[in-house]
Amino acid sequence: QVQLTESGPGLVHPSETLSLTCTVSGFSLTGYSVYWVRQPSGKGLEWMGRMRYNGDTSYNSALKSRLSISRDTSKNQVFLKMNSLQTDDTGTYYCTRDSGGLFDYWGQGVMVTVSS
Amino acid sequence: DIQMTQSPASLSASLGETVTIECRASEDIYSNLAWYQQKPGNSPQLLIYDANSLADGVPSRFSGSGSGTQYSLKINSLQSEDVASYFCQQYNNYPTFGGGTKLELK
Numbered sequence: 001q002v003q004l005t006e007s008g009p010g011l012v013h014p015s016e017t018l019s020l021t022c023t024v025s026g027f028s029l030t031g032y033s034v035y036w037v038r039q040p041s042g043k044g045l046e047w048m049g050r051m052r053y054n055g056d057t058s059y060n061s062a063l064k065s066r067l068s069i070s071r072d073t074s075k076n077q078v079f080l081k082m083n084s085l086q087t088d089d090t091g092t093y094y095c096t097r098d099s100g101g102l103f104d105y106w107g108q109g110v111m112v113t114v115s116s
Numbered sequence: 117d118i119q120m121t122q123s124p125a126s127l128s129a130s131l132g133e134t135v136t137i138e139c140r141a142s143e144d145i146y147s148n149l150a151w152y153q154q155k156p157g158n159s160p161q162l163l164i165y166d167a168n169s170l171a172d173g174v175p176s177r178f179s180g181s182g183s184g185t186q187y188s189l190k191i192n193s194l195q196s197e198d199v200a201s202y203f204c205q206q207y208n209n210y211p212t213f214g215g216g217t218k219l220e221l222k
Contacts, residue, residue, distance in 0.1 A: 044215045045160070102162060
Protein backbone atom coordinates (compact mmCIF):
# COMPACT_ATOMS: atom_id res chain seq x y z
CA GLN A 1 0.00 0.00 0.00
CA VAL A 2 1.02 3.60 -0.51
CA GLN A 3 2.89 5.15 2.40
CA LEU A 4 4.88 8.32 2.95
CA THR A 5 6.93 8.82 6.10
CA GLU A 6 8.64 12.06 7.09
CA SER A 7 11.65 12.11 9.36
CA GLY A 8 13.90 14.80 10.73
CA PRO A 9 14.79 16.79 13.82
CA GLY A 10 12.03 18.11 16.02
CA LEU A 11 14.01 21.15 17.13
CA VAL A 12 16.02 23.57 15.02
CA HIS A 13 17.75 26.69 16.27
CA PRO A 14 17.07 30.06 14.64
CA SER A 15 19.21 30.75 11.55
CA GLU A 16 20.05 27.05 11.17
CA THR A 17 19.11 24.69 8.34
CA LEU A 18 16.23 22.23 8.42
CA SER A 19 16.76 18.85 6.76
CA LEU A 20 13.83 16.49 6.30
CA THR A 21 13.46 13.16 4.54
CA CYS A 22 10.32 11.68 3.03
CA THR A 23 10.54 7.91 2.51
CA VAL A 24 7.88 6.48 0.23
CA SER A 25 6.63 2.97 -0.48
CA GLY A 26 3.92 1.47 -2.65
CA PHE A 27 4.68 3.73 -5.61
CA SER A 28 7.63 4.93 -7.64
CA LEU A 29 9.16 8.41 -7.47
CA THR A 30 9.63 8.19 -11.25
CA GLY A 31 5.90 7.76 -11.68
CA TYR A 32 4.52 10.33 -9.25
CA SER A 33 5.47 13.79 -8.08
CA VAL A 34 5.85 14.50 -4.36
CA TYR A 35 5.15 17.82 -2.66
CA TRP A 36 6.23 19.24 0.65
CA VAL A 37 3.42 21.08 2.45
CA ARG A 38 3.67 22.75 5.83
CA GLN A 39 1.18 23.84 8.46
CA PRO A 40 1.94 26.32 11.23
CA SER A 41 0.31 25.19 14.46
CA GLY A 42 -3.43 25.75 14.36
CA LYS A 43 -3.25 27.36 10.94
CA GLY A 44 -3.68 26.56 7.27
CA LEU A 45 -1.66 24.66 4.69
CA GLU A 46 1.09 26.05 2.48
CA TRP A 47 2.80 24.25 -0.37
CA MET A 48 6.56 24.59 -0.20
CA GLY A 49 7.95 22.77 -3.18
CA ARG A 50 7.62 19.89 -5.55
CA MET A 51 9.83 17.06 -6.80
CA ARG A 52 8.37 16.04 -10.13
CA TYR A 53 8.38 12.44 -11.35
CA ASN A 54 10.99 13.42 -13.96
CA GLY A 55 13.35 14.98 -11.42
CA ASP A 56 12.41 18.62 -12.02
CA THR A 57 11.72 20.82 -9.02
CA SER A 58 9.40 23.77 -8.37
CA TYR A 59 9.29 26.04 -5.37
CA ASN A 60 6.84 28.40 -3.74
CA SER A 61 8.14 31.85 -4.63
CA ALA A 62 7.87 32.91 -0.98
CA LEU A 63 10.38 30.22 0.03
CA LYS A 64 12.42 29.75 -3.12
CA SER A 65 15.53 31.57 -1.89
CA ARG A 66 15.79 29.31 1.19
CA LEU A 67 14.57 25.96 -0.12
CA SER A 68 16.08 22.99 -1.91
CA ILE A 69 14.40 19.69 -2.75
CA SER A 70 16.20 16.62 -4.06
CA ARG A 71 15.67 12.87 -4.24
CA ASP A 72 17.33 9.47 -4.27
CA THR A 73 15.16 7.17 -6.34
CA SER A 74 17.19 4.10 -5.37
CA LYS A 75 16.21 4.69 -1.74
CA ASN A 76 12.69 5.96 -2.52
CA GLN A 77 13.45 9.17 -0.68
CA VAL A 78 12.75 12.86 -1.24
CA PHE A 79 14.73 15.44 0.72
CA LEU A 80 13.94 18.97 1.84
CA LYS A 81 16.51 21.48 2.99
CA MET A 82 15.55 24.95 4.11
CA ASN A 83 18.03 27.44 5.50
CA SER A 84 17.85 30.50 7.72
CA LEU A 85 15.00 29.17 9.81
CA GLN A 86 13.02 31.56 11.98
CA THR A 87 10.37 31.08 14.64
CA ASP A 88 7.55 31.50 12.14
CA ASP A 89 8.83 28.37 10.36
CA THR A 90 7.59 26.36 13.34
CA GLY A 91 4.90 23.89 12.39
CA THR A 92 4.16 20.47 10.96
CA TYR A 93 5.82 19.48 7.70
CA TYR A 94 4.16 16.95 5.42
CA CYS A 95 5.14 15.19 2.26
CA THR A 96 2.28 14.21 0.03
CA ARG A 97 1.78 12.41 -3.26
CA ASP A 98 0.57 14.44 -6.22
CA SER A 99 -2.21 12.83 -8.24
CA GLY A 100 -2.96 15.26 -11.04
CA GLY A 101 -2.63 18.29 -8.82
CA LEU A 102 -4.54 17.01 -5.82
CA PHE A 103 -2.98 15.11 -2.94
CA ASP A 104 -4.24 11.57 -2.48
CA TYR A 105 -1.80 10.29 0.15
CA TRP A 106 -0.09 12.16 2.96
CA GLY A 107 2.58 11.32 5.46
CA GLN A 108 1.84 11.58 9.16
CA GLY A 109 3.84 14.80 9.33
CA VAL A 110 6.82 15.86 11.38
CA MET A 111 6.55 18.64 13.93
CA VAL A 112 9.41 21.14 13.71
CA THR A 113 10.00 23.75 16.40
CA VAL A 114 12.35 26.64 15.75
CA SER A 115 13.65 27.86 19.08
CA SER A 116 16.88 28.75 20.79
CA ASP B 117 -0.92 33.01 -7.16
CA ILE B 118 -4.58 32.02 -6.99
CA GLN B 119 -6.05 33.05 -3.65
CA MET B 120 -8.61 30.80 -1.98
CA THR B 121 -11.01 32.41 0.47
CA GLN B 122 -12.84 29.93 2.66
CA SER B 123 -15.80 30.62 4.95
CA PRO B 124 -16.75 30.36 7.68
CA ALA B 125 -13.53 30.03 9.65
CA SER B 126 -15.41 28.12 12.32
CA LEU B 127 -18.76 26.45 12.54
CA SER B 128 -20.79 24.89 15.31
CA ALA B 129 -23.58 22.48 14.37
CA SER B 130 -25.77 19.79 15.93
CA LEU B 131 -25.79 16.09 15.16
CA GLY B 132 -28.01 15.36 12.17
CA GLU B 133 -27.77 18.91 10.88
CA THR B 134 -26.67 19.85 7.36
CA VAL B 135 -23.64 22.13 7.10
CA THR B 136 -22.17 23.99 4.15
CA ILE B 137 -18.66 25.37 3.75
CA GLU B 138 -17.83 27.81 0.97
CA CYS B 139 -14.66 28.46 -0.97
CA ARG B 140 -14.07 31.31 -3.42
CA ALA B 141 -11.16 31.46 -5.84
CA SER B 142 -9.58 34.71 -7.01
CA GLU B 143 -9.98 33.54 -10.61
CA ASP B 144 -11.70 30.77 -12.55
CA ILE B 145 -10.23 27.40 -11.52
CA TYR B 146 -12.37 25.30 -13.88
CA SER B 147 -13.52 22.87 -11.15
CA ASN B 148 -9.93 21.94 -10.30
CA LEU B 149 -10.85 21.93 -6.65
CA ALA B 150 -10.38 19.43 -3.85
CA TRP B 151 -11.66 19.28 -0.28
CA TYR B 152 -9.75 17.70 2.59
CA GLN B 153 -10.73 16.69 6.10
CA GLN B 154 -8.18 16.96 8.89
CA LYS B 155 -8.96 15.50 12.28
CA PRO B 156 -6.96 16.75 15.28
CA GLY B 157 -3.47 15.32 15.33
CA ASN B 158 -3.84 13.74 11.88
CA SER B 159 -2.78 14.62 8.37
CA PRO B 160 -5.33 15.88 5.81
CA GLN B 161 -7.38 13.28 3.96
CA LEU B 162 -8.88 13.75 0.52
CA LEU B 163 -12.68 13.98 0.51
CA ILE B 164 -13.68 15.48 -2.82
CA TYR B 165 -11.84 16.11 -6.09
CA ASP B 166 -12.78 17.80 -9.37
CA ALA B 167 -15.20 19.87 -7.28
CA ASN B 168 -17.85 17.15 -6.99
CA SER B 169 -16.27 13.67 -7.16
CA LEU B 170 -16.17 11.65 -3.96
CA ALA B 171 -12.82 10.11 -3.08
CA ASP B 172 -12.70 6.38 -2.37
CA GLY B 173 -14.25 5.38 0.94
CA VAL B 174 -15.80 8.79 1.68
CA PRO B 175 -19.38 8.57 3.00
CA SER B 176 -22.11 9.74 0.66
CA ARG B 177 -23.28 12.38 3.14
CA PHE B 178 -20.38 14.47 1.85
CA SER B 179 -20.89 16.28 -1.44
CA GLY B 180 -19.21 19.04 -3.40
CA SER B 181 -20.52 21.49 -5.93
CA GLY B 182 -19.65 24.67 -7.74
CA SER B 183 -17.94 26.05 -10.80
CA GLY B 184 -15.90 29.00 -11.91
CA THR B 185 -14.78 30.77 -8.77
CA GLN B 186 -17.40 29.57 -6.26
CA TYR B 187 -17.44 26.14 -4.62
CA SER B 188 -19.03 24.49 -1.64
CA LEU B 189 -18.78 21.38 0.51
CA LYS B 190 -21.97 20.05 2.07
CA ILE B 191 -22.23 17.55 4.88
CA ASN B 192 -25.68 16.03 5.29
CA SER B 193 -26.81 14.54 8.58
CA LEU B 194 -23.73 15.56 10.59
CA GLN B 195 -22.09 12.73 12.55
CA SER B 196 -19.78 13.01 15.55
CA GLU B 197 -16.88 11.65 13.49
CA ASP B 198 -17.19 14.65 11.15
CA VAL B 199 -15.74 16.97 13.80
CA ALA B 200 -12.60 18.17 12.04
CA SER B 201 -11.09 21.01 10.06
CA TYR B 202 -11.87 21.21 6.37
CA PHE B 203 -9.70 22.78 3.68
CA CYS B 204 -10.29 23.53 0.04
CA GLN B 205 -7.42 23.42 -2.45
CA GLN B 206 -7.23 24.56 -6.05
CA TYR B 207 -5.02 22.73 -8.52
CA ASN B 208 -5.65 24.75 -11.65
CA ASN B 209 -2.21 26.20 -11.07
CA TYR B 210 0.39 25.67 -8.35
CA PRO B 211 -1.68 24.49 -5.40
CA THR B 212 -3.12 26.92 -2.90
CA PHE B 213 -5.35 26.17 0.05
CA GLY B 214 -8.20 27.92 1.75
CA GLY B 215 -7.67 29.04 5.31
CA GLY B 216 -9.74 26.18 6.70
CA THR B 217 -13.02 25.72 8.56
CA LYS B 218 -13.06 24.23 12.04
CA LEU B 219 -16.28 22.26 12.55
CA GLU B 220 -17.42 21.57 16.08
CA LEU B 221 -20.48 20.03 17.65
CA LYS B 222 -23.02 22.31 19.28
